[in-house]
Amino acid sequence: MTTETTPPDQIETERLVLRKFRADDFDAVHAYATDEGTYRFMTWGPNTPEQTREVLDRWLKEQEAWPRGDLNYAVTIKATGELIGCCSLHHADTETGAVGYCYHSAHWRKGYGTEAARAVVGLAFGLLGHHRVWATCDARNHGSYGVMEKLGMRREALMRQDVKRRDGWKDSYLYAVLADEWPTS
Ligand SMILES: CC(C)(COP(=O)(O)OP(=O)(O)OC[C@H]1O[C@@H](n2cnc3c(N)ncnc32)[C@H](O)[C@@H]1OP(=O)(O)O)[C@@H](O)C(=O)NCCC(=O)NCCS
Numbered sequence: 065m066t067t068e069t070t071p072p073d074q075i076e077t078e079r080l081v082l083r084k085f086r087a088d089d090f091d092a093v094h095a096y097a098t099d100e101g102t103y104r105f106m107t108w109g110p111n112t113p114e115q116t117r118e119v120l121d122r123w124l125k126e127q128e129a130w131p132r133g134d135l136n137y138a139v140t141i142k143a144t145g146e147l148i149g150c151c152s153l154h155h156a157d158t159e160t161g162a163v164g165y166c167y168h169s170a171h172w173r174k175g176y177g178t179e180a181a182r183a184v185v186g187l188a189f190g191l192l193g194h195h196r197v198w199a200t201c202d203a204r205n206h207g208s209y210g211v212m213e214k215l216g217m218r219r220e221a222l223m224r225q226d227v228k229r230r231d232g233w234k235d236s237y238l239y240a241v242l243a244d245e246w247p248t249s
Pocket residue numbers: 101102103105106149165166167168171172173174175176177178179200201202205206207208209210211214
């Protein structure tokens with residue numbers, strides 16, 4: 065990442081506003097962090113209120129610093145302002161990183177996951193000058209690799225039992241895209 069270039073506090077897409085988290089986002093964050101659909105394939109959840117408070121407090125603090133390891137954007141619906149989930153870029157180093165996302169199940173299958181992830185990967189390859197962006201998911205998580213495939217990411221690996229999930233050691237897919245493969249318009 066180019067450390068002299070500060071990432072935007074807010075990114076607008078056609079239907080969404082990705083913005084910094086706020087202290088009054090607690091209820092919306094806790095709603096998706098306790099939604100069984102949302103956490104099914106995650107290594108966390110369901111959150112206790114204390115866990116949600118801790119993670120939100122950490123994000124609020126971290127988002128004031130640059131450079132930082134993780135960019136966590138609150139994903140909100142432009143028309144209503146409703147916070148539906150989070151889309152993140154986790155920097156592995158200055159030129160590569162992983163995209164991640166999770167949304168309350170009430171908002172799935174409307175294209176929001178792809179729309180937000182496209183904006184965050186676009187930020188990685190654009191302003192932040194990344195070379196490679198990847199993503200991993202439980203190999204059973206069709207929704208997650210559906211987003212990756214819609215973004216044009218390539219399945220590079222099936223990683224055998226690499227993550228101990230709530231129901232045991234499970235396989236993951238690795239997807240990635242390079243800067244020169246990312247459409248610029
Ligand atoms: C995975 C997730 C982010 C997808 O978000 P979304 O907004 O529903 O995704 P989109 O609507 O952009 O869907 C993109 C494509 O993925 C596929 N897809 C999405 N959800 C699917 C599902 N439940 N089953 C099968 N395919 C699915 C489809 O191909 C879809 O395109 P289509 O609707 O045009 O057919 C969402 O389901 C989620 O938050 N899940 C819980 C958290 C999570 O698992 N995060 C990923 C961790 S690696």
